[in-house]
Amino acid sequence: MTRARHSKLAVAAAIACLATGIMASSAAAAGSLTGAGSSLVAPLEAYWAQEFQHLYGDTVTYAAVGSGAGIAQISARTVDFGASDAPLTSTQAAGCNGCVQIPWALTATGIAFHLEGIRKLDLTGPIVANIFLGKITNWNDPAIAKVNKGTSLPNLKITPVFRSDGSGDTYAFTDYLSRVSPTWKSQVGNATSVNFPTGVGGKGNAGVTAVVSSTNGAIGYISDSYIIANQLGAAALQNAAGNFE
DSSP: OOHHHHHHHHHHHHTOEEEEEEEOSSOOOTTEEEEEEOSTTHHHHHHHHHHHHHHHOOEEEEEOOOHHHHHHHHHTTSSSEEEESSOOOHHHHHHTSSOEEEEEEEEOEEEEEEBTTBOOOEEOHHHHHHHHHTSOOBTTOHHHHHTSTTOOOOSOBOEEEEESSOOHHHHHHHHHHHHHOHHHHHHTOOSSSOOOSSOEEESHHHHHHHHHHHOTTEEEEEEHHHHHHTTOEEOEEBOTTSOBO
């Protein structure tokens, strides 16, 4: 296994989150199921839907509209099931009127970057937090250079990219930042939707992927499957033992 491939998998695992299926209590229309929600789990859901139809003959239609929209649609009963990478809050659970949360799949969120000519990048949790707090603004910042000795980092503005829609990826990412940065925890916090201090928004994993792919100097949190499929650079994060994975 190459180090680049290893880094993608290890970084994603560091902030992996559990996707939760939210099933309606009412019966689905015969022969079909409709769902909406998490874009993180969409590639896996597409495979599951194909297998489900093959085994049972029923079609499954799924819209990767984001966790927040998935919760809203199942609460309104416009779909048969929703998917959210974050568990329902007590308020959301009450508003969902009898929904049942079922652990559905384990997938992951990674840190993707776009720096022309650079494919290997090491970062620490506090560095990532400070980038998204707007405290580290250039790629040749001393803090980044210190953990990337031997790499010629450009004097280039960093463009943080975040989810503009309610997102389980945002929940996983901000949960991670809240654990590694007291400043992030107190100033921004952890939720499916937060007020990012700086950066550019993209809708869904596809939207964030598009911005990172087209912007030299960008960094964003994206579902691991999208990082791999689009051949983006994946940063290795320093773990508790001090190793970059």
